[in-house]
Structures are given as C-alpha cells and as structure tokens.
Amino acid sequence: MTEKQCEICGAEISGTPQKIVIDGSTMEVCKSCARFGKPEDKFTLVPKKMVPAERAFTVVRPKPRDHFKDLTELVPDFGRKIREAREGLGLSPEELGSRIKEKAALLKKIEREEISPEDAIRKKLEKELKIKLADETSETRVKSGSSGRGLTLGDIASIKRKNER
Numbered sequence: 001m002t003e004k005q006c007e008i009c010g011a012e013i014s015g016t017p018q019k020i021v022i023d024g025s026t027m028e029v030c031k032s033c034a035r036f037g038k039p040e041d042k043f044t045l046v047p048k049k050m051v052p053a054e055r056a057f058t059v060v061r062p063k064p065r066d067h068f069k070d071l072t073e074l075v076p077d078f079g080r081k082i083r084e085a086r087e088g089l090g091l092s093p094e095e096l097g098s099r100i101k102e103k104a105a106l107l108k109k110i111e112r113e114e115i116s117p118e119d120a121i122r123k124k125l126e127k128e129l130k131i132k133l134a135d136e137t138s139e140t141r142v143k144s145g146s147s148g149r150g151l152t153l154g155d156i157a158s159i160k161r162k163n164e165r
C-alpha cells in the first residue's frame, strides 16, 4: 500500500524511492530516473538551491580595482588624501612635484584619481606628505579569510572532512 509513483516516469516504485534534486526541488523517483538529478543528501548543506539557474544570467563584472591589481591596494580616497596633505603643507602641485621629482600634471591626475600612482611614486608621496596610501585594511581582510564572506562549498567540504576524522 505504501507504493509510491515515480515523479518523473510515473512507474510504481518498489522499495525506497530515490530522492533526487532537479532544478532545486526534491523529487521521489524510481531507480532508473535517479540519474536525471543529483542525490538529495549532497544538497542539504546548501540552502539556496536555485543558484545555478540564476547564475546563468549573472554578468561577470570585473572587480573595480582589477586594473590596479599589480599595484599595492590604495586607500579608497587616496586622491583626496594626497591633495589635503599637500595643501596642509602649503605646497602647489608644482612644488610637490619638484620635491619628489615628478611632473605636476601627473600629481594632479593622481589627486583626481584618474590614475593610481606606481609604488615608487606612492612611496615618495607617503614620505613627503607623511601619509599612508596603501590600504592595509584590505590586506587584513584578505588574510583573515572566511570572515565576512560566508562559507563557500570548499569551506563546507573541509569542515565535513574535519568532522569525519
């Protein structure tokens, strides 16, 4: 009396139905239809099952700072910091430029954040203006690992492995 019908082909299931996940929903199917989905137990740790479908429409955006990736990460408002420090010292871009042997036009572009300074220029600016332009908080964020970004499948897998030991 407890015989169930396969939710895919409609055949009566003898024995325990196979629970599989198709497109985010769990179905009870016969053995031969089990191959159409993934075993349910692999999904129990991932609450959001609709992700693959959504992902198909997600445009992969480059990270905003990608074009700076070879450079030290800069504080977000480095241009303003440079300008304020320079003005605090009563220097014009030309005067600052001659102190650190860079063109004033270049410094102006950096202050407008049109370009980000190379490490060598950044260090000269930091030294001359006594400011910090390298974004140390972002380094800390990377080093502290999983905090704040949630678990990934990889994390879950390693947690599982640890628990199995």
Ligand SMILES: [Zn+2]
Pocket (backbone or CB within 6 Å): 006, 007, 008, 009, 010, 011, 029, 030, 031, 032, 033
């Ligand atoms: Zn079936």
